[in-house]
Amino acid sequence: MPQSPSRGTKAMRSAEKGATLETYLAERRALIDAALERFLPGEGDGPEIIYQAVRYSLFAGGKRLRPILCMAAAEAVGGHGQDFLPCACALEMIHTYSLIHDDLPAMDNDDYRRGMPTNHRVFGEGIAILAGDALLTEAFHLLSSPECTRDNPEKHLQVINLIARAAGTAGMVGGQAMDLQGEGKTLALQAIEDMHRRKTGAMLTVSVSSGAILAGASTKQTAALSRYGQDIGLAFQIADDILNVTGDSDLMGKGTGSDLSRGKTTFPALMGLDASRNRLTELVEEAGAHLAGFDNRAEPLRWIARYIMDRNR
Amino acid sequence: MPQSPSRGTKAMRSAEKGATLETYLAERRALIDAALERFLPGEGDGPEIIYQAVRYSLFAGGKRLRPILCMAAAEAVGGHGQDFLPCACALEMIHTYSLIHDDLPAMDNDDYRRGMPTNHRVFGEGIAILAGDALLTEAFHLLSSPECTRDNPEKHLQVINLIARAAGTAGMVGGQAMDLQGEGKTLALQAIEDMHRRKTGAMLTVSVSSGAILAGASTKQTAALSRYGQDIGLAFQIADDILNVTGDSDLMGKGTGSDLSRGKTTFPALMGLDASRNRLTELVEEAGAHLAGFDNRAEPLRWIARYIMDRNR
Numbered sequence: 001m002p003q004s005p006s007r008g009t010k011a012m013r014s015a016e017k018g019a020t021l022e023t024y025l026a027e028r029r030a031l032i033d034a035a036l037e038r039f040l041p042g043e044g045d046g047p048e049i050i051y052q053a054v055r056y057s058l059f060a061g062g063k064r065l066r067p068i069l070c071m072a073a074a075e076a077v078g079g080h081g082q083d084f085l086p087c088a089c090a091l092e093m094i095h096t097y098s099l100i101h102d103d104l105p106a107m108d109n110d111d112y113r114r115g116m117p118t119n120h121r122v123f124g125e126g127i128a129i130l131a132g133d134a135l136l137t138e139a140f141h142l143l144s145s146p147e148c149t150r151d152n153p154e155k156h157l158q159v160i161n162l163i164a165r166a167a168g169t170a171g172m173v174g175g176q177a178m179d180l181q182g183e184g185k186t187l188a189l190q191a192i193e194d195m196h197r198r199k200t201g202a203m204l205t206v207s208v209s210s211g212a213i214l215a216g217a218s219t220k221q222t223a224a225l226s227r228y229g230q231d232i233g234l235a236f237q238i239a240d241d242i243l244n245v246t247g248d249s250d251l252m253g254k255g256t257g258s259d260l261s262r263g264k265t266t267f268p269a270l271m272g273l274d275a276s277r278n279r280l281t282e283l284v285e286e287a288g289a290h291l292a293g294f295d296n297r298a299e300p301l302r303w304i305a306r307y308i309m310d311r312n313r
Numbered sequence: 314m315p316q317s318p319s320r321g322t323k324a325m326r327s328a329e330k331g332a333t334l335e336t337y338l339a340e341r342r343a344l345i346d347a348a349l350e351r352f353l354p355g356e357g358d359g360p361e362i363i364y365q366a367v368r369y370s371l372f373a374g375g376k377r378l379r380p381i382l383c384m385a386a387a388e389a390v391g392g393h394g395q396d397f398l399p400c401a402c403a404l405e406m407i408h409t410y411s412l413i414h415d416d417l418p419a420m421d422n423d424d425y426r427r428g429m430p431t432n433h434r435v436f437g438e439g440i441a442i443l444a445g446d447a448l449l450t451e452a453f454h455l456l457s458s459p460e461c462t463r464d465n466p467e468k469h470l471q472v473i474n475l476i477a478r479a480a481g482t483a484g485m486v487g488g489q490a491m492d493l494q495g496e497g498k499t500l501a502l503q504a505i506e507d508m509h510r511r512k513t514g515a516m517l518t519v520s521v522s523s524g525a526i527l528a529g530a531s532t533k534q535t536a537a538l539s540r541y542g543q544d545i546g547l548a549f550q551i552a553d554d555i556l557n558v559t560g561d562s563d564l565m566g567k568g569t570g571s572d573l574s575r576g577k578t579t580f581p582a583l584m585g586l587d588a589s590r591n592r593l594t595e596l597v598e599e600a601g602a603h604l605a606g607f608d609n610r611a612e613p614l615r616w617i618a619r620y621i622m623d624r625n626r
Contacts, residue, residue: 046482046487049494051489099325106442107442126420129417136450137477138450145474153470157469161458171449173359177359177370177443180440313555
């Protein structure tokens with residue numbers, strides 16, 4: 001009979017927690033992948049090539065971090081995560097559009113992502129641009145679909161508005177423009193943090209807050225969860241930068257050191273590797289502190305914060 | 314004292330109608346331009362370059378046909394057009410995004426639009442892609458803004474859903490993908506019509522139906538106005554194709570015959586100039602017939618149908 005977790009050694013508890021997290025993430029990914037299949041517009045409803053290009057990037061082995069955060073935040077305030085799969089999937093569609101456009105020759109000019117040729121390398125630049133446009137548009141189509149919004153139109157409009165803001169000029173698009181303009185320049189720490197808060201942080205934060213809002217969180221709960229989202233958003237970027245210096249290029253799916261060769265300012269380049277690791281730990285601890293007022297239903301959010309620190313991308 | 318229109322000759326009545334239409338369109342454009350200024354995200358809310366690129370294309374002398382149609386449809390069913398300026402402006406933002414992306418080297422590779430260098434020629438391809446992404450995203454931000462949607466969340470969600478569908482894979486993005494794939498091939502009439510119904514027709518149709526729905530149209534009224542929108546949508550494209558063959562390149566803002574040189578199948582190439590003109594007249598008459606059940610508040614929609622036939626772009 002296996003020993004109960006409460007009586008195991010610290011190392012064993014940690015290993016079991018790891019196994020629990022892996023199981024949790026795998027289960028969530030399966031749910032999200034099935035829902036994405038369901039929510040994608042059907043073939044015959046437009047030219048086949050655009051569906052092929054959309055599916056190629058949407059099912060390229062993404063971690064589904066944003067939809068998982070959305071569902072976990074809904075559960076942290078007492079909701080049932082699966083009720084919010086449309087919003088969760090829309091967030092993943094917007095994330096995938098941003099990756100397709102970021103990889104284009106006029107942007108980061110990446111040939112590989114997650115070890116596979118990037119969308120424009122397979123389908124050509126024109127179709128890749130359109131596949132990104134399609135995913136962004138279909139995300140808002142899904143977010144406003146009558147089946148999903150019937151029960152609470154006001155909250156769905158609020159979430160659409162927050163997601164559009166996070167994805168737009170004040171958020172992700174603005175951050176990408178700053179990133180593009182910063183290439184070849186050494187940016188100050190504050191400018192780098194501002195850029196990442198927009199480029200990655202805004203969408204990670206809204207993933208958390210949208211799940212919370214749709215599940216009926218109080219204003220105070222939504223505020224605390226948003227701050228958690230901001231902290232893990234920046235932590236995520238610092239972890240990525242560290243991995244870009246130290247990581248295994250197979251795990252990254254692209255060459256290690258690619259930021260450096262592209263003349264991008266990274267946290268390790270700016271503050272050194274040790275200080276970057278300290279800042280990462282600090283952010284993950286702060287993220288955890290914002291969850292202090294939540295019970296054990298927020299446990300997956302606590303796991304995810306640590307996962308971001310430990311992950312190999 | 315000027316003679317009253319009802320007592321003038323036919324030619325005079327026609328000239329006065331022309332003057333009325335010109336005045337009407339100019340007044341509407343001024344309203345829409347002022348509203349676009351108001352609704353655009355403020356500077357300081359992201360990097361300046363993206364606002365410059367967005368403004369460059371948004372205020373490049375567009376006809377504002379889609380927002381004008383939205384307001385005119387609202388008025389045809391008894392609404393007050395100005396109440397629907399946010400939706401009208403969102404439609405123009407989506408239209409402008411589509412022009413910026415269509416002009417890119419990987420798409421139509423156009424250097425000029427409306428006589429001005431295209432967005433990517435001024436700001437570079439990366440920023441042009443992002444300016445398009447920004448306009449599409451900000452359109453949904455505007456459509457879901459609390460100030461606009463407070464009074465009728467259900468109808469606004471319905472309109473967001475319809476607009477996203479018209480702009481997505483089943484509509485505009487799908488049509489552009491078909492256009493891109495059709496280059497250098499001779500397409501059959503049905504394929505060309507299908508492509509244009511998606512690429513241009515879907516957004517023109519939803520411009521009409523969204524104004525009608527927001528203003529409280531009945532299902533029957535919305536259906537009639539949508540059919541009007543479909544007819545003028547296709548008419549618009551045939552008129553454009555005819556002008557591309559016969560037109561003045563100064564009026565077009567790009568070289569006459571550019572479709573031909575790019576290997577695109579046009580209506581005149583497929584059915585000849587005379588048959589194209591006949592089809593155009595037929596569509597404009599059909600569009601008018603769908604307005605038979607509406608009173609004189611639908612007069613601007615009747616003018617616009619004729620304007621599309623007569624216009625120089």
